[in-house]
Amino acid sequence: MSASSSSRPSDVAARKVEQIVLAAQEAADGIRGQAESELEEIRATARRKAEAELTQARKDAIMLTEDARRDAELIIGDARAQSDELREKTRRAIQGRVAAAEVAAAEVLDEARALSAGLNQLARSLSDQAERILRDVQAAHQRMQGDLRIDLHDEAAPSRPDERRTPSTPRGLDDAGSPAVPPRRRANPFDELEVPSWER
Numbered sequence: 001m002s003a004s005s006s007s008r009p010s011d012v013a014a015r016k017v018e019q020i021v022l023a024a025q026e027a028a029d030g031i032r033g034q035a036e037s038e039l040e041e042i043r044a045t046a047r048r049k050a051e052a053e054l055t056q057a058r059k060d061a062i063m064l065t066e067d068a069r070r071d072a073e074l075i076i077g078d079a080r081a082q083s084d085e086l087r088e089k090t091r092r093a094i095q096g097r098v099a100a101a102e103v104a105a106a107e108v109l110d111e112a113r114a115l116s117a118g119l120n121q122l123a124r125s126l127s128d129q130a131e132r133i134l135r136d137v138q139a140a141h142q143r144m145q146g147d148l149r150i151d152l153h154d155e156a157a158p159s160r161p162d163e164r165r166t167p168s169t170p171r172g173l174d175d176a177g178s179p180a181v182p183p184r185r186r187a188n189p190f191d192e193l194e195v196p197s198w199e200r
Helices: 009-156
Strands: none
Touching: none
């Protein structure tokens, strides 16, 4: 085969095509390598960003947890303070009511004691009055019986001449001319009654 045949246009074209293909493959390999490098860098960047965001999220969660804990402690503290205040108010109110009840009970007891003492004094006074009335009635009854016996005796006894009143003796005077003494008025047993009284 001669040299002229080896330098035919077709061979030249084939070598150019082969060179172009080789250049394209090299370019493709370079582009692929560059793409893989960029992809790896993008992945690393995304991973770092994700890790940073996760770390920040954890920090935010911790901060939110601390804030929530502080808020909860404040709420619990306020609730305890209000509960203590309400408990103290309730205790003072109960003590006031108990004190008022004790005062009222003491007043009622004093009144009951005064009433009991007054009733006892009234009972003693009424008992004394009843005994006095009984004695006065018995004494009046004895005097009445004595007067009746004297009257019956006087009516049964004969009149003596010197005791008879002459017709000339004025009424209201005795036989000697002196004013006649009126008969003694019988005592009323109810005049000595006293109205019972006591001081509280």
